[in-house]
Amino acid sequence: xxxxxxxxxxxxxxxxxxxxxxxxxxxxxxxxxxxxxxxxxxxxxxxxxxxxxxxxxxxxxxxxxxxxxxxxxxxxxxxxxxxxxxxxxxxxxxxxxxxxxxxxxxxxxxxxxxxxxxxxxxxxxxxxxxxxxxxxxxxxxxxxxxxxxxxxxxxxxxxxxxxxxxxxxxxxxxxxxxxxxxxxxxxxxxxxxxxxxxxxxxxxxxxxxxxxxxxxxxxxxxxxxxxxxxxxxxxxxxxxxxxxxxxxxxxxxxxxxxxxxxxxxxxxxxxxxxxxxxxxxxxxxxxxxxxxxxxxxxxxxxxxxxxxxxxxxxxxxxxxxxxxxxxxxxxxxxxxxxxxxxxxxxxxxxxxxxxxxxxxxxxxxxxxxxxxxxxxxxxxxxxxxxxxxxxxxxxxxxxxxxxxxxxxxxxxxxxxxxxxxxxxxxxxxxxxxxxxxxxxxxxxxxxxxxxxxxxxxxxxxxxxxxxxxxxxxxxxxxxxxxxxxxxxxxxxxxxxxxxxxxxxxxxxxxxxxxxxxxxxxxxxxxxxxxxxxxxxxxxxxxxxxxxxxxxxxxxxxxxxxxxxxxxxxxxxxxxxxxxxxxxxxxxxxxxxxxxxxxxxxxxxxxxxxxxxxxxxxxxxxxxxxxxxxxxxxxxxxxxxxxxxxxxxxxxxxxxxxxxxxxxxxxxxxxxxxxxxxxxxxxxxxxxxxxxxxxxxxxxxxx
Numbered sequence: 001x002x003x004x005x006x007x008x009x010x011x012x013x014x015x016x017x018x019x020x021x022x023x024x025x026x027x028x029x030x031x032x033x034x035x036x037x038x039x040x041x042x043x044x045x046x047x048x049x050x051x052x053x054x055x056x057x058x059x060x061x062x063x064x065x066x067x068x069x070x071x072x073x074x075x076x077x078x079x080x081x082x083x084x085x086x087x088x089x090x091x092x093x094x095x096x097x098x099x100x101x102x103x104x105x106x107x108x109x110x111x112x113x114x115x116x117x118x119x120x121x122x123x124x125x126x127x128x129x130x131x132x133x134x135x136x137x138x139x140x141x142x143x144x145x146x147x148x149x150x151x152x153x154x155x156x157x158x159x160x161x162x163x164x165x166x167x168x169x170x171x172x173x174x175x176x177x178x179x180x181x182x183x184x185x186x187x188x189x190x191x192x193x194x195x196x197x198x199x200x201x202x203x204x205x206x207x208x209x210x211x212x213x214x215x216x217x218x219x220x221x222x223x224x225x226x227x228x229x230x231x232x233x234x235x236x237x238x239x240x241x242x243x244x245x246x247x248x249x250x251x252x253x254x255x256x257x258x259x260x261x262x263x264x265x266x267x268x269x270x271x272x273x274x275x276x277x278x279x280x281x282x283x284x285x286x287x288x289x290x291x292x293x294x295x296x297x298x299x300x301x302x303x304x305x306x307x308x309x310x311x312x313x314x315x316x317x318x319x320x321x322x323x324x325x326x327x328x329x330x331x332x333x334x335x336x337x338x339x340x341x342x343x344x345x346x347x348x349x350x351x352x353x354x355x356x357x358x359x360x361x362x363x364x365x366x367x368x369x370x371x372x373x374x375x376x377x378x379x380x381x382x383x384x385x386x387x388x389x390x391x392x393x394x395x396x397x398x399x400x401x402x403x404x405x406x407x408x409x410x411x412x413x414x415x416x417x418x419x420x421x422x423x424x425x426x427x428x429x430x431x432x433x434x435x436x437x438x439x440x441x442x443x444x445x446x447x448x449x450x451x452x453x454x455x456x457x458x459x460x461x462x463x464x465x466x467x468x469x470x471x472x473x474x475x476x477x478x479x480x481x482x483x484x485x486x487x488x489x490x491x492x493x494x495x496x497x498x499x500x501x502x503x504x505x506x507x508x509x510x511x512x513x514x515x516x517x518x519x520x521x522x523x524x525x526x527x528x529x530x531x532x533x534x535x536x537x538x539x540x541x542x543x544x545x546x547x548x549x550x551x552x553x554x555x556x557x558x559x560x561x562x563x564x565x566x567x568x569x570x571x572x573x574x575x576x577x578x579x580x581x582x583x584x585x586x587x588x589x590x591x592x593x594x595x596x597x598x599x600x601x602x603x604x605x606x607x608x609x610x611x612x613x614x615x616x617x618x619x620x621x622x623x624x625x626x627x628x629x630x631x632x633x634x635x636x637x638x639x640x641x642x643x644x645x646x647x648x649x650x651x652x653x654x655x656x657x658x659x660x661x662x663x664x665x666x667x668x669x670x671x672x673x674x675x676x677x678x679x680x681x682x683x684x685x686x687x688x689x690x691x692x693x694x695x696x697x698x699x700x701x702x
Contacts, residue, residue: 020278020285022175026082026097027057030167034061034078052081060103060166062147063328067571067579070564073162080143080167088136094176094214095129096183100359101169102145103329105153109142119153119390121163122356122378123397124187126174143167151384154391160355160381160416161321161572162561164329169359179219180287181279182210182249188400191277191289194441198297198309200263205256205293209277213244222280225254227273227293229262235273263309264294264406267349270370271295272406292367294406300443300463302495303488305545308372315372315549316595317350318343318576319500321558322358325580328559333361340365342577343555346588347595352499352551355380355415357398366407374445374551375402376412379431383417388427395431399438411435411442413461415499416449421456428460447499451483453491465499467553470537472503476516477533480540488546496546500553501537504573505530505585506566509694510608512616513687524691525566525573527585531604534587538594539643552591556581593621593646599673600646601627601666606677611655612685618650620664624673627664632656655681 031052038044059080065073086095099106104121107114110132118125133139147165149157174183182190190211196204207225224239238254262271273293279286299307306315320339323329336359343351351371353362356378366373377394379387395411402408413431417424428446435444447465448455458464471477480501487496503518505527518529534552541550557575566573576588586604593600604619618636620627623646629636631653642649663676 020177020287021180022173024173024175026171026173029084030055030057030059030080030082032059032061032078032080034074035076036074037077048079055080057171058166058168058330058332060164060168060328060330062162062164062166063326063330066162066164066328066561067323067325067559068569069561070569071562073158073561075146075148075158075163075165077144077146077148078165080141080145082141083138084141085138086133086135090133090175091135092178093130094178094180094183095133096126096174096176097129097141098124098126098172098174098183098187099167099169100124100171101329102143102167103147103165104163105146105148105150107144109144111139120394120397121147122358123394124169124360124401125397126184126187128184151386152390154387154394155355155378155380156382156384156387157562159562160560162323162559162570164323166328166330168328168330177286178214179221179244179279179281180212181277181289182212184212185210185249186397186400189289189291189404191275191291191404192400193275193291193293193404195293195295196441198261198263198295200309201260203258203261203295205258205275205295206253207256207275207277208251208253210249210251211244211279212249213246216246218246219244219281221286222278223252223254224278224280225256226276226278227256227258228276229273230271258295261295264296265370266308266313266372267344267370270368270407272367275404291404292364292406293404294367296406298372298409298443300495300548302493302548303546306548313349313372315350316348316591317352317374317549317551318346318348318555319352319354319551319553320358320555321354321572323559323579325578331359333359336362337365338581339556340369340371342581343371344369345596345598346555346576346592347597348555348591349595350374350549350551351555352376352412354554355412357394357402360401363402363405363407367405371407372409373405373407374410374412375408376415376445379414379417381416383419383424385420385423388430391427391431392434395434396438399435403439409443410445410463411439412465413444413446414457415447416467418457424457425460428457432461443495445497445499453487453494459494463495463497463548465497467500468498469501469503471517471529471533472520477536478516480537484540484544484546488544492546496548498541498547498550500551501541502553502574503530503533504566505575505587506568506573507578507583507585507607509567509691510605511691511694512605512608512612513691520565523565523567524694526691526694527607528605530574531586531590534590535643535647538591539647542594542644552576589621590647593623594644596623599624599671601664601673601675603662603664603675603677609678609680611660611679611681612689614681614684615652615654618653618662620648620650620675621646622648622664622666622673624668625666627666629653630663630665632661655679657681 032055192208226237352374444461445463446461470480504525506525509526557579589602602621660679666673
C-alpha cells in the first residue's frame, strides 16, 4: 500500500489536486455479479460463491439491454466486490470512499460490516471507512446496487429515460488528517463561495468553510483562504487562527472585497479565479481544497430576457442526456468533453442538463467554456406521493455538490409531474424553500407539460418552464404563435422559459410530403419533418423576448427502454445528433448557422437521395451570405429567404431523370464556401408511397 500512496501523492501533484489530503483512483480491481437472485439462502450462497466477472469502473450492466429492445432490460440487484490492502500507517488518518454516481440505490459493506446506504442514482455520496478498516491487512468491500424502480426514490420509473444500473461514475479513496475540511457534508467540497454586489468596480466574496475535528480535543489551527487570478497571481488573502471543537461540523467564514474584478462573461470571456482553502498547523498544511470562482451576476427580467453582468445575453439552449450508444451511462471524461465540444460547436450559450444531476466534470468544463447551466433533480414523469423525502435529499446534494460552479444559474425542481396536484404543488413549494435556504442567490424553476400558466402545480418556483411540442404531440407547427402571444398578453410579469420543444427524426425515414403535424403514434418519423418544425419554431422563439430562454429537445438521441416508436425500439430520436454521435441531422446545421460564428453553408435533405418529386425545392443554410445554387453545373435563379436570415429556398428546381448533383457556393471576404449533394430521380411518387417504403426499411447506422 505504501507504493500506492506514493504514486497517489505524485498523481495528486501532477493533477493540481489539493495538498494535505490524498485522493486515490479506486476504479480498478473490481468484480461483479448480476441478479436476479433467489431468496433461498443456500442457493443464494451457491450463486454468490461462483466466479465473478472482472470489471473496471465506470461500469453499467444496462449498456446494451436498455438501448436495443422495448421493455426488455434488467432492473434489479447486482453486487460489486473489491479486495485491497491498507497500510498500518493510515490508522491515524481518516479514510473515506467517494462514489460519483451509482444507479440508483446502494448499500456498502466493509469486511462484513454494514457501512451505509445511499438513495439516488445521480448525486455523489461519501462513506467513512476508518473504523471498519483492517490496517496492515487485506480488506474486502461489497456494494449492493439496485436500479429497480421504487416509489420512494426519484425517478420512480423508467419511462422518460432508463436509470442505468451500476457504479457508472468514478470512485475515489480520500485520505485526510483527523482534522479536515468536511468530506462528508453531502459529498460536497466543504467550501461554499458566495458573491454579492457584483459590478465592474467591485464584488464582495464570502468563503464559508465547514471543518470537522476527530482528535477528541479542541484544536487551534490557521484557516487560510487565498484568491488567485487566472495566471496564478495572488489577488487577496486572509488567515485567521481558529479553534475547532471535536463535536460536529463547524462553519467559519471570511469576507473579501475584490476591486475591479475580471468578470465571467459567458462564452465571450469565461474568466475564472480560484479560491484555495488551507488548514495549517505549525506551518504544515493539514488539508487543502481548490474551488473555482467566476465573478458574475445573473438576472432575469420578465418579458425582456436574461442579463449577464447587466447586459442582455442570448440564451441559445439545448438539453443533454448523458448516455451513449453501447456505453449507456458509463462514460469517461473524454465522452463528456466530446459532447460539450458539439454543444459549443453548434453555438449554444446555455444547457439544460436533463433530467438529473450530471457529472461534476461536465459542470466544471462549463465553468471554463462559459456555458450557462440549468441543473436539476430527477423528479420527473410520475408522482408516487412517497418520494418527498428523497427528492429533498437529492436537491440538497445537487446544490451542495455543485454550489461553487459559476456556470449554474438555476436549480430545477421538477419536470412534468402532476397528480395528485395538491401534493405535488406543496412538495414543489417545499423544494423551492429548501433551495432558497441552501442557496438564496440562484433561481429555481419547475416545468409543466400542459402549457397553461394557471395549472395547479405551477408558479411555485422563481421561473415557470413549459414543454411544448406543437405539430408533434398536439395541434400544428404554427400553433406555437397564438400560444405564446396569449401568455405574453395575459401574464406579462411572469418569468417564463420554453424548456422543451422539438420532434423525433429517424434518419432512415425521408420524404418530401409533409403536412403541418405528424402522428407521433405511427412508426414513421421522417427527418424532414423535424427540420421543418425547427425552422419555423425557432424563428418564432427568436422574435419573442417574453421567452427568456429556450431549450430544444434534444442535443443527442438517447435511450428510452419503455418506448417503441418511430421504427427504432428503446430510442428517443428528438436529438440533433444520433445516439452514436456519428450523424448530424439537418436541424443541427440550421441551429449552427443561426447561432454560431463559424461559417456554415449546408444543403438539406442529403439523405433523401431517392427523390419523390421531379420539381422540388432546395433549402440552403448560410450564415456567410446569399448562396448561389448549381444543378448539374447550371446556375439556378430565384432564391428567396426562409424563416430566418440564414435560411434560403430555391423553389421549382427541376431534376433530370437519373443522377443529379447540387452544389451551392458563397463567396465572402476573398473566401469561397461550398457544399454539394447527390440526388436521384426515377419517377414521381404519390404522397404516402414514400412513407410506406421508408417504414419498411431497417434502421441503419447504429
